[in-house]
Amino acid sequence: MIAFLSFAIVVLLFTVLVLTAKAGEVATELNDGNRNYVNQSRINGYLLLAFLVLMFAGSAYAFKWLMPVMLPKAASIHGLKTDFLFNVTMIIILVVAVLTQVALFYFAYRYNESRVKEAYFYAHNNTLEIVWTIIPTIVLTGLISMGMYEWFSIFNKDSRDPKMLVIEATGKQFNWMLRYSGKDGKFGERIIDTAHVTPTNELGINWNDPKSHDDFMSDKLYLVKDRPTLMKLGAQDVIHSFYLPHFRVKMDCVPGTPTEFYFTPTMTTEEMRQYLSTQPWWQGVSPETGQPRWQTFKYELACAELCGKSHFGMEREVIVVTQKEYDEWLNKQTSLYDATVKPAVTKEETPAPAAADSTKAGDKKATAMLIKK
Amino acid sequence: MQTSHSVEHAGADTDHIHGHEEHHHEETFLTKYIFSQDHKMISKQFLITGMFWGVVGGLLSVLFRLQLGFPNETFPFLESFLGKWAEGGKISQEFYYALITMHGTILVFFVLTGGLSGTFANLLIPYQIGARDMASPFINMLSYWFFFSAGCVMLFSFFIQTGPASGGWTAYPPLNGLRNTGVNLGSGLGFDMWALGMSLFIVSSLLAALNYVTTVLNLRTKGMTMMRLPLTVWALMFTAIVGILSFPALLAGVVLLEFDRLLDTSFYLNNIIINGQLLGYKGGSPILFEHLFWFLGHPEVYIIILPAFGIVSEVLAVHSRKPIFGYKAMVISLISILILSFIVWAHHMFVTGLNPNLGAIFTLFTLLIAIPSAIKVFNWIGTIWRGKIRLTAAALFGIGFVSMFISGGLTGIILGNSSIDIQLHDTMFVVAHFHIVMGIAAFFGMFAGVYHWFPRLYGRYMNETLGQIHFYVTLIGAYCIFFPMHFMTGLPRRYYSYTNFESFNNFNNLAAFMSIVSIIVFLAQILFVVNFFYSIFKGRKLEGEYANPWDSNSLEWTAPVERIHGNWSGDIPEVHRWPYDYSTNGRAFTPQTEPLKTGEKAH
Numbered sequence: 001m002i003a004f005l006s007f008a009i010v011v012l013l014f015t016v017l018v019l020t021a022k023a024g025e026v027a028t029e030l031n032d033g034n035r036n037y038v039n040q041s042r043i044n045g046y047l048l049l050a051f052l053v054l055m056f057a058g059s060a061y062a063f064k065w066l067m068p069v070m071l072p073k074a075a076s077i078h079g080l081k082t083d084f085l086f087n088v089t090m091i092i093i094l095v096v097a098v099l100t101q102v103a104l105f106y107f108a109y110r111y112n113e114s115r116v117k118e119a120y121f122y123a124h125n126n127t128l129e130i131v132w133t134i135i136p137t138i139v140l141t142g143l144i145s146m147g148m149y150e151w152f153s154i155f156n157k158d159s160r161d162p163k164m165l166v167i168e169a170t171g172k173q174f175n176w177m178l179r180y181s182g183k184d185g186k187f188g189e190r191i192i193d194t195a196h197v198t199p200t201n202e203l204g205i206n207w208n209d210p211k212s213h214d215d216f217m218s219d220k221l222y223l224v225k226d227r228p229t230l231m232k233l234g235a236q237d238v239i240h241s242f243y244l245p246h247f248r249v250k251m252d253c254v255p256g257t258p259t260e261f262y263f264t265p266t267m268t269t270e271e272m273r274q275y276l277s278t279q280p281w282w283q284g285v286s287p288e289t290g291q292p293r294w295q296t297f298k299y300e301l302a303c304a305e306l307c308g309k310s311h312f313g314m315e316r317e318v319i320v321v322t323q324k325e326y327d328e329w330l331n332k333q334t335s336l337y338d339a340t341v342k343p344a345v346t347k348e349e350t351p352a353p354a355a356a357d358s359t360k361a362g363d364k365k366a367t368a369m370l371i372k373k
Numbered sequence: 374m375q376t377s378h379s380v381e382h383a384g385a386d387t388d389h390i391h392g393h394e395e396h397h398h399e400e401t402f403l404t405k406y407i408f409s410q411d412h413k414m415i416s417k418q419f420l421i422t423g424m425f426w427g428v429v430g431g432l433l434s435v436l437f438r439l440q441l442g443f444p445n446e447t448f449p450f451l452e453s454f455l456g457k458w459a460e461g462g463k464i465s466q467e468f469y470y471a472l473i474t475m476h477g478t479i480l481v482f483f484v485l486t487g488g489l490s491g492t493f494a495n496l497l498i499p500y501q502i503g504a505r506d507m508a509s510p511f512i513n514m515l516s517y518w519f520f521f522s523a524g525c526v527m528l529f530s531f532f533i534q535t536g537p538a539s540g541g542w543t544a545y546p547p548l549n550g551l552r553n554t555g556v557n558l559g560s561g562l563g564f565d566m567w568a569l570g571m572s573l574f575i576v577s578s579l580l581a582a583l584n585y586v587t588t589v590l591n592l593r594t595k596g597m598t599m600m601r602l603p604l605t606v607w608a609l610m611f612t613a614i615v616g617i618l619s620f621p622a623l624l625a626g627v628v629l630l631e632f633d634r635l636l637d638t639s640f641y642l643n644n645i646i647i648n649g650q651l652l653g654y655k656g657g658s659p660i661l662f663e664h665l666f667w668f669l670g671h672p673e674v675y676i677i678i679l680p681a682f683g684i685v686s687e688v689l690a691v692h693s694r695k696p697i698f699g700y701k702a703m704v705i706s707l708i709s710i711l712i713l714s715f716i717v718w719a720h721h722m723f724v725t726g727l728n729p730n731l732g733a734i735f736t737l738f739t740l741l742i743a744i745p746s747a748i749k750v751f752n753w754i755g756t757i758w759r760g761k762i763r764l765t766a767a768a769l770f771g772i773g774f775v776s777m778f779i780s781g782g783l784t785g786i787i788l789g790n791s792s793i794d795i796q797l798h799d800t801m802f803v804v805a806h807f808h809i810v811m812g813i814a815a816f817f818g819m820f821a822g823v824y825h826w827f828p829r830l831y832g833r834y835m836n837e838t839l840g841q842i843h844f845y846v847t848l849i850g851a852y853c854i855f856f857p858m859h860f861m862t863g864l865p866r867r868y869y870s871y872t873n874f875e876s877f878n879n880f881n882n883l884a885a886f887m888s889i890v891s892i893i894v895f896l897a898q899i900l901f902v903v904n905f906f907y908s909i910f911k912g913r914k915l916e917g918e919y920a921n922p923w924d925s926n927s928l929e930w931t932a933p934v935e936r937i938h939g940n941w942s943g944d945i946p947e948v949h950r951w952p953y954d955y956s957t958n959g960r961a962f963t964p965q966t967e968p969l970k971t972g973e974k975a976h
Contacts, residue, residue: 003448003450010896014899014900014903017839017842017900018836018839018903018904018907020838021836021837021838021839021842021904022836022907022911024838025836025837025838025913029913037763037764037765037837040764040765040837040841041762041763041764044764044769044841045764047845048764048769048772051845051848051849054849055852058852058853058856059856062856062857062860066857066860066883067860069860069879069880070860070862070863071862071863071876078792079796081792082792082793082795082796083796085790085792085793086787086793086796089786089787089790089793090787092786093783093784093786093787096779096783097779097780097783100750100751100754100779101776101779101780103754103758104753104754104757104772104775104776104779105772105776107754107757107758107760108757108762108764108772111693111757111758111759111760111761111762112761112762112763112764113694113761113762113763113764116759116760116761116762117761118761118956119693119694119695119759119760119761119955119956120695120759120760120956121695121696121955121956121957122695122696122698122755122758122759123696123697123698123699123700123953123976124698124699124700124701124702125699128755129699129702129748129751129752132747132748132751133744133747133748136743136744136747137744140740140741140743140744140786143740143786143790144736144737144740144790147736147740147790147791147792147793148733148736148737148791148792150792151729151732151733151736151791151792152729152733154729154792154795155729155732172646173556192644192646192651193651194651197646197649197650197651198649199648199649199650200649201649202646202648202649204646204651236645236646236647237547237551237554237556237645237646237647238547238548238551238556238557239545239547239548239659241724241799243799243865245796245863245876245877246876248795248796249795250724250795250796250798250799251724251726252724252725252726254658254659254660254725254726255547255642255643255644255645255646255659256642256643256644256645256654256657256658256659257643257658257659257660257726258726259725259726288878296875297875298875298876299876300874300875300876302865302874302876302877303865304798304799304800304865305545305799306470306540306541306545306548306867307548308470308540308548308556308557309466309467309470309539309557309558309869310466311470311867311868311869312865312867312868312869312870312871312873313873315873315874
């Protein structure tokens with residue numbers, strides 16, 4: 001009913017508008033003849049000037065209310081630098097935007113036909129054109145150099161810390177599989193073939209590789225403050241994108257093509273909460289939880305590449321802790337091998353290590369398939 | 374060739390036009406309005422088809438904005454229209470993704486490529502270069518009908534059981550590359566129809582573009598040197614060249630994608646694992662498709678914006694009563710943009726795992742594009758400076774275009790810088806950027822063109838008051854929707870809802886505001902459509918047999934108001950000067966057909 005009513009109102013409004021506008025057109029035609037736009041130009045001149053004012057007022061309002069709601073400051077070393085570059089560029093383009101928009105709308109108002117006797121024939125000015133080509137070129141050269149320098153320092157493999165924490169993240173519809181290398185710091189080998197990839201071993205981990213025996217999966221992404229981290233990224237089914245908004249980290253996870261991202265977190269979750277508790281907007285009470293916003297703050301992992309109907313649901317909590325807390329957490333983890341493969345081995349009592357990887361029901365099926373092939 | 378043949382009989386005497394038409398042109402309804410080979414009629418066909426698609430594409434955005442703005446509400450009336458796609462009055466996830474996919478596809482290709490280039494290249498190229506018609510009117514007709522059938526295929530895909538394509542307008546595999554694995558509902562028949570529709574569209578676009586380039590290069594009238602072309606013609610010709618060079622890459626990409634889908638080849642697929650089952654694809658790379666797609670995809674945004682550049686240059690000059698400032702610089706900047714547009718595509722792929730060295734090179738070229746773009750903006754502002762601006766709806770949209778192009782173009786400097794793009798890639802900041810710079814801006818260019826050349830198309834004016842209401846609502850509305858979107862910097866795009874994330878769930882009131890404004894802006898576009906069709910039949914008529922409603926110099930206004938086959942009843946006009954002699958020689962304007970006075974220097 002409401003839908004129908006709104007539709008009727010819109011139709012009515014349109015009819016009134018069209019008829020009024022048509023009447024206005026007929027009236028002008030009777031008064032001024034066909035080609036007189038001076039009155040319109042005068043009115044539109046003022047309206048454009050008003051729009052200019054409105055645009056700046058609106059933008060200022062948006063900055064005031066929306067800036068505090070944006071993501072908080074970067075929590076990684078490179079993120080702070082790219083944010084700085086973002087801010088520098090933003091200031092430059094704001095200056096350019098203000099100058100050009102003011103010129104555009106002011107000239108449109110100032111030189112509308114109701115205020116001017118005659119236009120000034122002015123076809124070109126080489127000096128002026130050279131000047132406004134060279135200035136942007138210089139500014140852009142600066143921005144390009146800064147950007148490239150930053151880009152190469154983010155992706156420079158040679159400068160990586162050998163003691164970095166390596167974590168493997170694999171995207172699939174619609175979840176993240178986060179694998180840690182356990183106490184030995186080394187990942188077990190993965191083999192992508194039908195013998196190893198099974199519904200119970202989606203990553204295709206080779207259980208014959210002893211390095212795999214202490215690897216574990218985690219629901220939450222644990223990172224260590226000030227410890228360089230290398231994310232080894234991949235995907236099972238379609239392209240996903242590993243996105244840590246608070247750390248300014250984003251890299252696509254491509255099926256069949258490994259990618260990686262190297263970064264260093266700078267603030268633990270707790271430190272970020274403490275920092276946010278000093279920010280006015282974050283001190284406000286969240287309508288959902290009824291608590292001050294900073295108390296429920298958490299780092300999150302998201303998917304940033306359209307991957308299907310539940311693309312918007314691939315959330316994982318990210319927790320940044322100190323090295324000490326991390327070690328404690330590490331000690332509490334049960335390895336994937338101990339949790340899934342070992343019980344099966346003990347149960348069937350087949351101690352032969354060579355057959356270890358075929359003891360699981362799924363693996364048997366896969367081996368059978370392989371033989372068939 | 375038929376066209377020019379029949380027109381030659383018309384002779385020089387204008388009084389005989391009518392007699393001539395009655396004698397020789399026994400056109401049926403079918404040949405005049407449907408399978409017409411007349412560039413003016415084809416232009417109208419493209420325009421009206423484009424407007425249809427514009428309304429459809431806009432409506433889709435209103436639907437998904439309802440979900441984005443009000444994720445917790447239900448709209449029972451939606452279920453009565455959409456059935457299973459909106460059970461309980463809530464748009465389903467599958468349908469939401471189909472909506473955004475088709476919104477992108479329709480607006481990018483069917484409205485802002487087909488509708489914009491198709492309309493204005495067909496209308497303006499022959500008229501402004503002084504030609505009787507396109508080089509090949511028949512191919513021109515074919516181009517429209519390929520466009521039309523492409524549209525039919527796209528439209529029908531809405532009515533199949535699994536719905537239209539829903540893997541994004543960028544069609545990335547494997548999401549769109551796996552046909553029957555259940556990764557995505559729209560990747561079944563829906564995507565096949567998308568691929569077929571796009572292939573037909575590319576055929577249409579290539580036929581049209583070859584025709585445009587040939588016409589501009591070969592059919593210019595006597596005296597019409599390249600440097601005397603109005604900037605519209607330059608821009609439309611460059612658009613066509615970009616299309617010719619880039620669309621084939623997409624066609625190749627889509628055909629190979631269909632091979633993967635239908636014949637189980639592995640061009641783009643490698644080690645795909647679904648529910649723990651390894652599929653048989655080996656050795657392909659999804660990144661290859663991204664390269665092929667963006668090799669068109671990036672030039673595509675220039676295919677969209679170049680015609681708007683041309684239209685706005687012309688409209689601003691005419692309505693300011695001043696020559697375009699820096700004509701040569703404008704042409705050179707168009708050429709630079711044309712060249713650069715081909716070597717920046719990978720800035721869409723900075724974080725796909727591309728070699729970082731490539732990322733740096735593409736940053737360099739991308740930011741270089743800002744230079745010719747800046748020159749154009751300064752020249753437009755220079756054009757209206759000290760003019761005598763007649764602020765009609767056309768001029769207003771021209772000014773609105775420049776404003777939008779500034780706002781949207783500047784954020785491109787941020788996004789084009791690869792290290793900043795790591796954070797911004799695939800977020801709402803990008804959505805804000807490209808909607809302003811190529812969506813709204815291109816629409817403004819198109820509207821400026823429609824209001825300006827409507828008298829040429831139909832012999833009547835569009836209603837100014839309605840046009841101006843349309844302008845202000847659209848200008849303010851578009852800024853209200855897309856300016857605040859820049860603040861949603863970290864929010865990923867293509868999200869059905871943000872409620873799963875603590876970090877992204879803070880903009881709900883803003884999203885609701887944007888949705889309400891988008892409905893208002895949509896209604897303003899309906900007002901434009903009403904004005905358009907109302908004016909075709911009831912608009913104020915142009916006075917006289919030869920009317921030049923805006924006192925313009927270019928050749929299209931030297932032809933009679935009545936749109937006759939072959940454009941000019943007598944000889945085609947001869948050109949003696951450039952098209953921008955406004956407010957000089959003590960005259961308000963001097964048409965291109967007027968010989969230079971003694972002692973006058975040519976531009």
